[in-house]
Amino acid sequence: MDRGEALHWWQTRWFVAAAALLAVVPLLWPDIPPLVDLPGHMGRYRVQLEHAQHPWLLEWYNFEWSLIGNLGVDLLIIPLEKIFGLELAVKLIVMTIPPLTVIGLLWIAREVHGRIPATTLFALPLAYAFPFHFGFVNFALSMALALNAFALWLRLARLGRLRLRAILFVPISFLVWITHTFGWGTLGVLAFSAELIRQHDLRRKPGRPWNVGLVDSWVVPWFWAGIHCLVLAPPALLMLAWRSGAVSGQTTDMFNWRAKMLWITQVFRDRWQLFDIASVGVLFLLLFKAVRDPNIQYSRNLGLSAIFLLLVYIFLPRIVFGSAYADMRLVPFLIAIAIVAIRPKPGLSIRGAATVAMLGLAFYGARIAGTTWSFLLYDQAYDRELKALEHLPVGSRLVSFVGETCYNEWRMTRLQHLPGLALERRLSYTNDQWSMQGGQLMTVRYLSDRPRRDIARRFIHDPSQMVTDVQCPREYWRPVAWMLVNMPRDAFDYVWVIRPPAYDRRLEQGLIPLWRGEDGSALFKVDRDVPAPVPTTRDLPRPRPLKDFAEDGSQIVNSMSPDF
Template sequence: MRRLERQCPCPSAHARFKTGRMGEKLHWWQTRWFVIAVTLAATIPLLWPTVPPLVDLPGHMGRYRVQLSIGHDPWLSQWYDFRWSLIGNLGIDLLVVPLAKVFGLELAVKLIVMTIPALTVAGLLWIAREVHGRIPATALFALPLAYSYPFQFGFVNFALSMAIALNLFALWLRLARLNRFRLRAAIFLPASCLLWLCHTFGWGVLGVLAMSAELIRQHDRMERPEARGGWRGWLEAMVRAGLGCLPLCLPMLLMIFWRSGEHVTGQTGDWFNWRAKISFLSMVLRDRWMAWDLFSATLLFLILFKGVRDDRVEYSRQLGLSAAFLFAVFIILPRIVFGSAYADMRLAPFALAIAVIALRARHGLSMRHASAIAALGMAFFAARLVGTTASFFLYERSYSRQMAALDHVPERARVVSFVGRRCLDDWAYSRLEHFPAMLITRRLAFSNDQWSMAGAQLLTTHYPAAGGFAHDPSEIVTDRYCRGNWWRPIRMALNNFPRDAFDYVWLLEPPRFDPALLDGMTPVWRDGSSMLLRIDDRSQPEPLTLEDFGVQLPRRNGVSSPR
């Protein structure tokens, strides 16, 4: 018996990976070493910057500093209130608690953020291999979406949950392929709750992906082929798929508990904004250079079109249905959900990524053609990595120049910051919108950039003396009044902020203004148009209203009400 076992030609697990489930030798883009290499390569743009230059991330870091320090730095409680509660938006908030003790807050955040594109790349390739048996050459074109616009915007809890959801979906597919359904239920019952805790969106997307995959699997495994046709077959498959996805449903109870809380607020609205949805599809790879980013997005949609028109490639029914479901959710979702903006925008790049990895070659495609497609996909991924690395390097230089101001701010200082921007939505943000939160991170000082959404995050700002300059978006200033936005013109902000409530004014690349507005303040640091000023004269100028900028406000009893 032992002799027969030794002579058994059954391939080992390593040999099966080298040959793939199809029984053919794997090509260079389908090997384990390639997957490891591109997963590590996805972290390259984030290696150099000390603070990853993602728009909202410095604001998040300020919140992390408060949650870690408010217990032993009690003056923070004069300005902020932080209370732990069970909400579906706690991914990095929880991870920084142990990691900050080992690495410090800033390095801990950087390491966590670096894992997000790596996990996204690994998840996409793992899904492709589970569905197709081997990684198709076309899947490489989806890898640049690891640096999609939602990630660049700094939706880090969301991005982390989506990266984890992709890998959990791949595991879901693998366990189904191995017929390990009891093990799958045992794993995904707690895993779905942890994913919900990271961010609700990731759990919801995992549910959509799992349901679509189960629907196809249950439909294809029906014993009687004639039962698969017609709506009855699909209805039966849908019922079975719903039962198979029950292990993912426990977070529904957590959702009910969360959204029925006493202090939960936030509107849901802006439905079917078609102009915004079309623009969100064009912005899936938005970073710095508009022409390059639009070309890259167009290339991805052309690849999807090729899958429809070219007989040598086809769509997987399983992933094709998953992509269709995600695009349907993208269309149905409003722009604002529970007070969180850009809900639909966040989903667009992931629906596109699933659609791209759904493509695969037919048997008629030659090996030379497949290798050429893989080489082009790898070149596209490398070009996007180079561009993102250069972009982040330039943003890091901007961050470093502004960071020098912090050396002149004492701890416990009260700082009002004003960050300049234009009324028009420039393709390349300065990414300084929430950089003032580094005052909290490094100096334990007050910053007026923190946003407060009851029930959506754990920190709220309560500094009554600051009035309308206590929280976001009071840090955003423009050269003129911008209709439809809450931003103040720079002249109005510098004139109206309560001087008794603050010790310093920090201007970060502000628009041009009258220097007379700085009377009573002493510059202590300057770099180009950015400057830090100490407030010496606390006398308050006569306040300006929007009517001083030609804006007609509604009147009550004949008296206009300034905003």
């Protein structure tokens, strides 16, 4: 705790402000933050804002407002779009997430330790962890809010303002839940573990008549910690109402140990595998050092929080309520809390604390620099592909095919949902939108004319936009040749292929090229006067032998799952 010593540079307010501003840097240049799922969400925002203004949107998409735990950016975009326009508004919202995460981690460290330990700086790069790169923006915003709410919870307890805390955290719990339910659940775990330690310490104070016995020291605190955390419970009623009946979704794939180990190694997954894995190694080296060094200890408060989060991670299925990557999203925050828990033992200081702080700052700066350069390269790829939209009429019926491989390649193209920008910019139909009732406010229905809808149903929503060279095991994706041959040409007016696998150009029969880009990308207009190509045996799906894959299956599992 604070021993009245002078603040070091990494413990000052100006450093907190500078660290938060540094977290914004990677997002300054790109017009559209290059996050995998974000372009698809932007298409949904456009429908949300203009659904009733265009009859073709009413025909293609169903949009109904309801109170669900996945509305963070969806609500913020309403007032901000009127001021900045949709794309800039989305960018500004996304730009707030990393600095909020950094501030939350530093604030938690300050409340728990009294001063920010130098080792806390190593946790800051986790503001740009794999879940954020994936474009789970509602989730990431909710977790950033949850970290800051937890810091406030700790501060009010430290000041003895328990009644004020109880009053404030009823609306705060609703705010975090509405942003995304995952943040609310994490806040509950963190708050309960912290309150459990506080209640335990109250009963160990000298002179307390019940400061004897196991029951009063360990059992009673569980009861009172639960009582204090009841102020966080009201959103559970909304959760029950939301996730009941037809919108409950599937919960499955528990104890997938191979996947859980992969998520840990991929916590920084972005572009350069060696750099990203080495960065994970730095964090685990620090955690291991804290266990072995006699001058360093873990805060019981945050140490218990990290243990609770670890248990949640172990028991959390990979798919919850139909949403994939549920357990993966927790990993960076589990590691961050464990790192923030590190501090020097009382009466001692970390040898060379300034050196440790400089190393931590260098690590943070290196990760920010790498992410900035990576985002610049992704932004250039976006710019090249989006030139196709200059040739696409407003309100057109567009089917898109985005190239993918059967291998779980470290660097994702970030193009998987780029077709969503055709909906956002040109109000065109796009087949990359998710259609999961209850998971988000918009579902896909495409056409009210049943025969035409039935013909196109395999091509109308995610993951029909993903194409490969051959049929991948355990995937819904189809080979590009099969898709070009079998797509219902009377249901769509235009075809957009984005970096597809190599295919026979004869399959473009009946498609008029309007634009061609690099790596095989092209925009076509469907010519219905020319018959579709006749499929051959090589145009049929051919599975890749399982022996060609790594032990983990080597495929991106449900990479198109919605941000929920």
